[in-house]
Amino acid sequence: MIDEDGCNLTHDLLMPTLLFAALGGMTWAVRGCSGFGAVAGCIFAGVMWGAAWWYLAHDPQQEQSRRYASGWIVLAVTLGIGLSGNRGWMQWPSFFEGQLLTNAGKGQFVPIPKIYGFLWLFIAGVPWAGLGACALAWCGSARETRVWHWALRIGCGVGAAELARYLIKTHPEHFLPLYASLEHQYHDRRANPNLQRLVGDCTSALVHMGYYLGFLGFELLRRDWKNIVLILTVGLVNGAGWALCQNWKWANALWGSGTFNFWRCWESSGGISIGVAYGLAYFLVNRRMSEREQDVRAAQRTSEPPKIEWLAIYLGLTYFVGQFFRPQLDGWGTAYFTAVAIFGVAYTLANRGNDDHGQDPDSQRWGLYLGLLTGLGLSLRNGLKGWFNIYRGNENYWSGVLWKYLGPTYLVLLILFGLWILLMPTPRNSRRDVFPHVYALIWLVLIVQNAIAQLITGPHSQWPETAFAIYYALLFAITAVIVIHFHANKSREAAQASSYR
Secondary structure (H helix, E strand, O other): OEOOOOOEHHHHHHHHHHHHHHHHHHHHHHHOOOOOOHHHHHHHHHHHHHHHHHHHHOOOOOOOOEOOOOOOHHHHHHHHHHHHOOOOOOOOHHHHHOEEEEEHHHOEEEEOOOHHHHHHHHHHHHHHHHHHHHHHHHHHOOOOOOHHHHHHHHHHHHHHHHHHHHHHHHOHHHOOOOHHHHHHHHHOOOOOHHHHHHHHHHHHHHHHHHHHHHHHHHHHHHOOHHHHHHHHHHHHHHHHHHHHHHHHHHHHHHHOOOOOOHHHHHHHHHHHHHHHHHHHHHHHHOOEOOHHHHHHHHHHHHHOOOHHHHHHHHHHHHHHHHHHHHHHHOOOHHHHHHHHHHHHHHHHHOOOOOOOOOOOHHHHHHHHHHHHHHHHHHHHHHHHHHHHHHHOOOHHHHHHHHHHHHHHHHHHHHHHHHHHHHHOOOOOOOOOOOOOOHHHHHHHHHHHHHHHHHHOOOOOOOHHHHHHHHHHHHHHHHHHHHHHHHHHHHHHHHHHHHHHO
């Protein structure tokens, strides 16, 4: 299926979208399972989508033909999606049944138009997927990004988020559902605990929307149109998808709540929605660059920022990320982020680290392995914690035991990766592929994440759990076939390029 521009729609649109959707169907369902939830569950999903995007975009040579193909993409999407998980959403689904819960424990609610359910799931869905797209866009900016650009970019996001927080706090009547008629109940939080949770969920959703719009606003100021299309596509498509996916509410009445897991089905369909959004965005912005785009990027590399400026950007982003994600490392955060910062200093002193967009081969190596270690490392730890919680109980005890061994293991691996890159740099004039084992790496991610999904889906004496285990296996088969297809295609293209040389 070829369009008028010579684009193969099956290969460039349908298969990537199916891959992202299948990965989302599994990872987002796992997101709400034992051991995960919130940020931890979003990191589990983010590393899958980030690795899949990078794998599809990567060419088996050092010079890349697609704009968004940096090794930093895995870390960017992992952390961007992870940040979006730092909030709740469970107070809105009841809106689709015409109920605004005030005290669920006592069965108390007030009637509410169902349109509020669509509205708030849209508001929640836009940044839940869109923040990952913002971070992904930063890995392929069309123009150089100096220190003051980065300060303005982050400032736009933080400023818009704080403005949103201020507005809902000072003018709740314009944001909180039915505030005019329920103002007294909103203030009586002891008698109306669900309203208190609703305030928290709505506030967090608007704050995250502020981050999303602020980051998007910076790209509008710079007129970076592909970044704008990427961020808008992912956000708007998933906002609409999340609003529509709440139709799972009818399933309890059809099959009965005893045999149907509404929450898991909703989570899975929400993940499929995010996957479709990223698949469409991949098609729109990440096809092979034109000669003009390649010339612009080549010229860009002749005006890279000074090394000390690269270091300032690197350390600034490390600090910014650390403020959000240090709690996920359960006491190991300070050591982990200190090691990341020290690598940046050593990298700069080694007369490297001056590439603004991560095209420097060793910068890409560091970004990729940092992303894989962060995403897979945390996923493995949380998956094991979930398994112990299901089959052994006492989750807090086993969480401490796991960190006792995995914490130092991950830190040692991080240091070894850094030393490997510093002591064995890639030759600057080499045209070889920086990642010769890219096929093995994508299989590593697929196998580890799917194994974790099976590990925490149980016990199998319960049919809904067994059904999801089978569902995950089917999704794994779909993703495996697509990955094999793209590997064959990449191998064929590499052979043709080699014969031309």
